[in-house]
Amino acid sequence: MPGADVLRAREKLVLDHFRDEVRQDWDAVLSTFPHPHYEIIATLTVHGGNRAVRSYYADTRVAFPDQHHEIIALRHSADAVIVEFWLMGTHKGPLGAIPATGGSHRTRVTAYFIFDEEERLVCERIYFDTLTMLKQLLGSVDLKKPRNWPLVLRALRGLLAMSSEPDPQLLNTPALDLSEPTTERQVS
Numbered sequence: 001m002p003g004a005d006v007l008r009a010r011e012k013l014v015l016d017h018f019r020d021e022v023r024q025d026w027d028a029v030l031s032t033f034p035h036p037h038y039e040i041i042a043t044l045t046v047h048g049g050n051r052a053v054r055s056y057y058a059d060t061r062v063a064f065p066d067q068h069h070e071i072i073a074l075r076h077s078a079d080a081v082i083v084e085f086w087l088m089g090t091h092k093g094p095l096g097a098i099p100a101t102g103g104s105h106r107t108r109v110t111a112y113f114i115f116d117e118e119e120r121l122v123c124e125r126i127y128f129d130t131l132t133m134l135k136q137l138l139g140s141v142d143l144k145k146p147r148n149w150p151l152v153l154r155a156l157r158g159l160l161a162m163s164s165e166p167d168p169q170l171l172n173t174p175a176l177d178l179s180e181p182t183t184e185r186q187v188s
Contacts, residue, residue, distance in 0.1 A: 001076070001077075001078055002076075002078070002119075006119060007076050009119070010076070010081050010113070010115060010119070011074065011076070011081060013032055013113075013121060014074070014081045014083060014113045014121075015074075016028070016032065017029055017032045017113070017121075017124075018069065018071065018083070018085075020032075021057075022067075022068050022069065024057075024061060026054060026057055029057075030050060030053065030054070032121050033120075033121050033122070034120050034121075034122070035048070035049065035122070036048070036049060036050055036052075036053035037049075037053075037122060037123045037124070038053060038056060038123070038124050038125075038126065039123060039124070039125040039126065039167075039169070039170060040126050041125065041126060041127045041170065042126070042127065042128050042129065042130045043130065043162070044166030044167055044170050044171070045166075045167055046167040046169050046170065059095075059096070060095075062093040062094065063089075063091060063092070063093045063094060063095035063096075063100070064089030064090060064091060064092070064093075064095075065089075065090075065092055065093070066089055066090050066092075067087070067088070067089035068088055068089065069085045069086060069087050069088065069109075070085060070086040070088070071083060071084075071085045072084040072085055072086065072108075079114060079115055079116075080112045080113055080114045080115065081112075081113040081115075082110065082111070082112055082113075083110070083111045083113065084108070084109070084110050085108075085109055085110075085111070086106050086107070086108060086109070087105075087106075087107045087108075087109045087128065088104065088105065088106045088107075089104065089105060090102070090103070090104045091103050091104070091105070091137045091140075094158075095137075095158075096158065096161075096162045097157070097158030097159070097161040097162050098134075098137075098154075098155050098158035098159055098162070099151060099154050099155060099158060101137045101138060101140055101141055101151065101155060102140060102141075103136060103137040103138070103139065103140025103141065104136065104137075104140065105132075105133045105136040105137055106136070107128050107129070107132050107133045107136070108128065108129075108132070109126060109127065109128040110126075110127045110128070111124055111125065111126045111127070112124070112125040112126075112127075134159065137155075138152060138155060141155075
């Protein structure tokens with residue numbers, strides 16, 4: 001494990017990153033990376049580079065302009081800071097092809113902030129259950145009212161339309177060799 005000074009510096013960077021995301025200060029968030037890189041495991045998408053990450057931010061804040069979080073736990077590993085948190089927001093704009101439902105969600109998320117050997121943040125890898133989020137968003141629509149049925153149908157069609165090809169970077173991963181004992185295993 002890295003020393004206490006390194007762990008404190010990593011933690012400060014991650015907490016600043018979280019704070020600046022809520023403030024929607026994208027320049028500050030992007031400054032935490034030498035090359036911005038997000039991997040969204042729930043959707044098997046990768047957003048790499050300044051332009052792609054800014055587009056990801058814009059898209060998610062159109063869908064959830066009030067997006068914010070509550071940190072549950074923060075842990076350190078040899079090459080990462082692991083943060084568990086509640087992600088929350090109100091669905092006021094389209095989420096990809098899913099039209100706004102007006103519903104809110106509170107979804108448990110785990111994010112791995114991965115650092116390289118020079119202590120640079122090289123990736124934020126995010127895990128969450130999309131079904132949990134979608135169930136809350138669609139659950140806010142009153143299905144007893146026939147006028148809401150077209151919205152639910154459009155949302156389901158939108159969900160299917162978003163089921164595109166997964167990013168190969170997230171599928172073509174080598175298996176970890178567990179045959180040799182080692183003191184440290186590098187996971188990328």
